[in-house]
Amino acid sequence: MRLARPLMFTALAACCASAFAAGADSVPHGRLPGWAMPQSYQLAFKVDPRQADFSGHTVITVKLSQASDHVWLHGADLKVSKVAVTDAAGKTAAGKYVAVAPKEGVARIDFGRTLKPQTITLAIDYSAPLNQQLQGLYKVSHEGQPYAMTQMEPISARYAFPGFDEPGIKTPFDITLTVPKDENAVANTAQVKEVDDGNGWKTLTFSQTKPLPTYLVAFGVGPWDIVNGPDIKPDDYRTTVLPLRGVAAKGEGHRMQHVLSETPSIIHALEDYYGFGYPWDKLDLLAAPDFSAGAMENPGLVTFRDWLLLLDPDSPAQYVRGSFNVTAHELAHQWTGDTVTTAWWNDIWLNEAFATWMQQKVTMKVHPEYRADLDRIRGAQGAMNNDSLVSARKIRQEITGNGDIMTAFDGITYQKGAAVLGMFENYVTPAVFQQGMRAYIQAHKFGNATADDLVDSIAQAADKGADFKNAFKSFLNQSGVPYVQTKLEQKDGQTILHLSQSRYLPVGSTGDSARVWGVPVCVRYGTADGSKVSCEMLDKAQGSMVLAGASNPTWVMPNAGAQGYYRFGMTKADLASLGKQIGSLADTEQLAYADAVSASFRHGDIDAGDALAALKPLAASKTDEVATAPLGTFEWIWGQLASTDAQRAKLAAWAKDAYLPRLESLGYRRKAGEADGDSLMRSTLANFLGMDVKLPAVRAELLKQGDAALKPKADGRLDLAAADPDLLGVALGVAAQEHGKPVVDKLIAELPKTSDPALRNAILGGLGSVDDATQVERIRNFALSKDVKVGEMAALFRGGRDTRAERDGMWKWAVAHYDQILARTGSFAGGRLPGLMGGGGCSKAEADRLQAFFKDRVNQAPGAARGLAQTGEATLLCAALKQKQDANAILR
Numbered sequence: 001m002r003l004a005r006p007l008m009f010t011a012l013a014a015c016c017a018s019a020f021a022a023g024a025d026s027v028p029h030g031r032l033p034g035w036a037m038p039q040s041y042q043l044a045f046k047v048d049p050r051q052a053d054f055s056g057h058t059v060i061t062v063k064l065s066q067a068s069d070h071v072w073l074h075g076a077d078l079k080v081s082k083v084a085v086t087d088a089a090g091k092t093a094a095g096k097y098v099a100v101a102p103k104e105g106v107a108r109i110d111f112g113r114t115l116k117p118q119t120i121t122l123a124i125d126y127s128a129p130l131n132q133q134l135q136g137l138y139k140v141s142h143e144g145q146p147y148a149m150t151q152m153e154p155i156s157a158r159y160a161f162p163g164f165d166e167p168g169i170k171t172p173f174d175i176t177l178t179v180p181k182d183e184n185a186v187a188n189t190a191q192v193k194e195v196d197d198g199n200g201w202k203t204l205t206f207s208q209t210k211p212l213p214t215y216l217v218a219f220g221v222g223p224w225d226i227v228n229g230p231d232i233k234p235d236d237y238r239t240t241v242l243p244l245r246g247v248a249a250k251g252e253g254h255r256m257q258h259v260l261s262e263t264p265s266i267i268h269a270l271e272d273y274y275g276f277g278y279p280w281d282k283l284d285l286l287a288a289p290d291f292s293a294g295a296m297e298n299p300g301l302v303t304f305r306d307w308l309l310l311l312d313p314d315s316p317a318q319y320v321r322g323s324f325n326v327t328a329h330e331l332a333h334q335w336t337g338d339t340v341t342t343a344w345w346n347d348i349w350l351n352e353a354f355a356t357w358m359q360q361k362v363t364m365k366v367h368p369e370y371r372a373d374l375d376r377i378r379g380a381q382g383a384m385n386n387d388s389l390v391s392a393r394k395i396r397q398e399i400t401g402n403g404d405i406m407t408a409f410d411g412i413t414y415q416k417g418a419a420v421l422g423m424f425e426n427y428v429t430p431a432v433f434q435q436g437m438r439a440y441i442q443a444h445k446f447g448n449a450t451a452d453d454l455v456d457s458i459a460q461a462a463d464k465g466a467d468f469k470n471a472f473k474s475f476l477n478q479s480g481v482p483y484v485q486t487k488l489e490q491k492d493g494q495t496i497l498h499l500s501q502s503r504y505l506p507v508g509s510t511g512d513s514a515r516v517w518g519v520p521v522c523v524r525y526g527t528a529d530g531s532k533v534s535c536e537m538l539d540k541a542q543g544s545m546v547l548a549g550a551s552n553p554t555w556v557m558p559n560a561g562a563q564g565y566y567r568f569g570m571t572k573a574d575l576a577s578l579g580k581q582i583g584s585l586a587d588t589e590q591l592a593y594a595d596a597v598s599a600s601f602r603h604g605d606i607d608a609g610d611a612l613a614a615l616k617p618l619a620a621s622k623t624d625e626v627a628t629a630p631l632g633t634f635e636w637i638w639g640q641l642a643s644t645d646a647q648r649a650k651l652a653a654w655a656k657d658a659y660l661p662r663l664e665s666l667g668y669r670r671k672a673g674e675a676d677g678d679s680l681m682r683s684t685l686a687n688f689l690g691m692d693v694k695l696p697a698v699r700a701e702l703l704k705q706g707d708a709a710l711k712p713k714a715d716g717r718l719d720l721a722a723a724d725p726d727l728l729g730v731a732l733g734v735a736a737q738e739h740g741k742p743v744v745d746k747l748i749a750e751l752p753k754t755s756d757p758a759l760r761n762a763i764l765g766g767l768g769s770v771d772d773a774t775q776v777e778r779i780r781n782f783a784l785s786k787d788v789k790v791g792e793m794a795a796l797f798r799g800g801r802d803t804r805a806e807r808d809g810m811w812k813w814a815v816a817h818y819d820q821i822l823a824r825t826g827s828f829a830g831g832r833l834p835g836l837m838g839g840g841g842c843s844k845a846e847a848d849r850l851q852a853f854f855k856d857r858v859n860q861a862p863g864a865a866r867g868l869a870q871t872g873e874a875t876l877l878c879a880a881l882k883q884k885q886d887a888n889a890i891l892r
């Protein structure tokens with residue numbers, strides 16, 4: 001999840017339960033004191049999306065384990081009109097709601113008397129605004145019609161109802177919704193009753209939920225289309241049919257059939273893995289007209305950005321594949337996240353790393369052609385770049401304020417977390433790991449768990465002790481990427497591989513490289529008749545392994561199957577021997593090799609010429625993920641290092657030679673019945689060669705399609721279907737770069753008339769590619785207007801910042817409009833705000849101005865401090881690498 005509205009940074013007070021009288025205990029800025037625990041909630045809402053406000057009536061039974069005249073709880077922006085406190089004897093008295101720390105959403109209810117330990121009932125009447133920043137109960141519109149829906153994670157339930165808004169506190173919820181008679185409403189569970197009041201309203205009652213934390217409560221109100229999907233049949237782990245439905249904005253419901261048809265196979269794959277049936281009484285997938293994150297795993301009512309669910313036969317391939325991956329992720333959460341919930345935000349990896357890891361497992365089973373095995377490795381390698389920063393988070397980062405909660409949803413939690421799980425799964429074997437997972441779900445179902453619970457469960461299944469647990473935790477409780485350096489030696493007729501580990505740090509880093517993990521190192525090496533894999537737990541700074549049966553001379557791939565979350569470095573001679581084996585290595589290992597080349601380049605061990613030569617053979621791979629692995633390193637060399645025409649020409653020739661033949665054989669139009677991978681590759685290569693390297697031949701083809709799409713039809717609308725659906729965004733981008741203002745005019749006029757999310761994204765992509773300074777400024781101003789959804793705004797800030805002059809232009813504009821950006825992007829400000837404004841920088845001056853500007857502003861949005869540290873550090877590292885590398889090495 002991303003950010004809620006601006007909250008103040010606060011230090012977390014240690015949780016304590018010592019004070020009894022009102023005012024004697026301190027305001028709980030962090031976790032609530034544990035002496036008042038809710039047992040159940042009844043939530044009643046009266047919501048008309050056409051209004052600005054909604055009203056609510058919340059009844060909470062609370063168990064007091066000590067005498068008190070008050071309780072602490074959460075509530076934000078709530079106008080409370082009445083509080084009734086009923087004691088165990090049934091005596092009711094008026095209570096008082098006090099918003100103690102309104103910006104954080106901490107409140108207190110005073111009883112007006114001291115109550116002994118007992119179970120009491122709090123009944124609270126209130127009203128609140130329908131949120132405008134995609135948090136809590138928020139308002140969106142589609143084709144002019146308003147809808148109200150929820151996004152509670154991580155700490156926005158407090159905007160929708162008063163409660164104990166922490167992941168560790170789980171209770172059953174009874175939800176009723178009073179809504180306009182002509183509108184539809186959905187919630188986590190099945191509707192069990194409907195009463196019409198004869199006055200334009202109806203009240204819907206939903207079945208009681210199993211125990212949930214507040215952040216998983218979900219509902220939506222509006223003129224939704226609700227369509228039935230295929231029923232999900234019972235299986236070994238579930239005895240009843242699971243009803244499946246799609247929920248979308250009016251007129252869009254028919255576009256959900258593809259996703260609904262994929263869903264049963266995902267549910268069955270998950271049930272088979274966990275040996276545990278889907279635990280809720282129905283499943284709805286809801287396509288949200290605007291949304292702050294990608295999707296949200298609310299039990300029984302999973303919400304998604306609409307483009308992930310609304311698909312047509314000609315939808316871009318990346319949407320179809322993305323849709324499956326994200327659906328698998330959110331449905332995996334129904335077990336890890338919803339059935340077993342993290343006890344506190346420092347362990348959010350127990351939700352997110354597992355859902356990411358499990359999503360890949362499901363995808364490998366149902367759609368092996370999507371190559372989720374390679375996705376996991378590419379995701380891990382992306383996370384390693386961030387994890388190489390001194391300012392990187394740990395998987396289990398301490399929570400010192402709301403900002404740490406907001407920034408916990410990052411690549412470290414998701415992709416590094418998934419890679420670490422995969423590494424230890426590989427180490428104990430998948431079958432043993434599965435046993436541990438099944439035991440973990442059974443032991444903590446409908447409750448909470450911590451990292452220790454999980455690690456213990458896997459260790460027990462694997463019959464492993466303290467060494468294993470310490471190794472696992474060494475990846476959870478410290479940041480950084482292990483850098484495993486290897487050296488082959490022939491001695492006494494044996495082949496010995498010497499290993500050493502330290503923290504991987506790129507050129508210019510101020511970090512300390514002395515760090516030790518328990519790394520399950522698996523290496524592949526050459527034998528007389530092929531290759532062999534050998535594994536060893538490297539838990540000291542130095543180690544060695546004997547490579548039994550190795551050929552002499554041999555070669556070694558220090559990360560067999562790329563199963564390990566580590567980078568490797570080797571002597572130049574060993575790297576050259578490995579390079580000769582490239583074609584015989586698995587795809588996974590070729591990706592590990594590409595990462596090793598990139599890591600050596602960023603470490604300052606090899607220059608740009610070496611890197612390009614070492615990466616070139618990968619471009620010929622038949623596996624697209626491998627063929628495109630060199631692009632990241634190439635793009636840095638192209639964008640940051642090359643400065644002369646000769647250098648650019650040499651690089652363009654490299655790119656053309658490596659990729660143009662493949663793009664030309666794919667052609668510029670999707671062929672009937674082609675593999676989705678071909679459509680994706682066409683889009684990747686057209687973007688790379690047309691937008692980044694700007695090859696004239698590629699641009700000419702894209703311009704033809706862009707011009708065709710921009711030609712008005714009889715009704716005056718653009719003919720967007722005239723371009724290939726996978727290339728529409730880049731084709732519009734090339735047209736906008738070539739023609740400037742007239743194209744920008746057309747795209748800005750078309751966006752408000754367009755509701756299809758894929759077409760909107762293509763228009764945004766086209767506008768985001770514009771490089772003319774005057775037009776870029778105009779587009780940024782447009783991004784702040786109501787015609788651009790809050791969740792779409794960032795797409796328009798990405799373009800026009802390749803050169804220093806362009807970044808200066810963005811910076812000047814962003815500083816001048818900072819308050820508007822902050823006000824509008826409450827939901828994704830904070831951690832992303834410094835990068836949104838000053839990302840992509842590559843000089844000390846850019847890092848300095850970023851620090852100077854945010855110095856006094858980091859407190860305005862939670863997470864901004866982390867975002868500032870990371871963006872600033874990345875900017876300085878880029879500058880250091882640029883200084884270290886000799887651009888003329890490109891010409892070699």
Ligand SMILES: [Zn+2]
Pocket residue numbers: 297329330333351352355
């Ligand atoms: Zn997730």
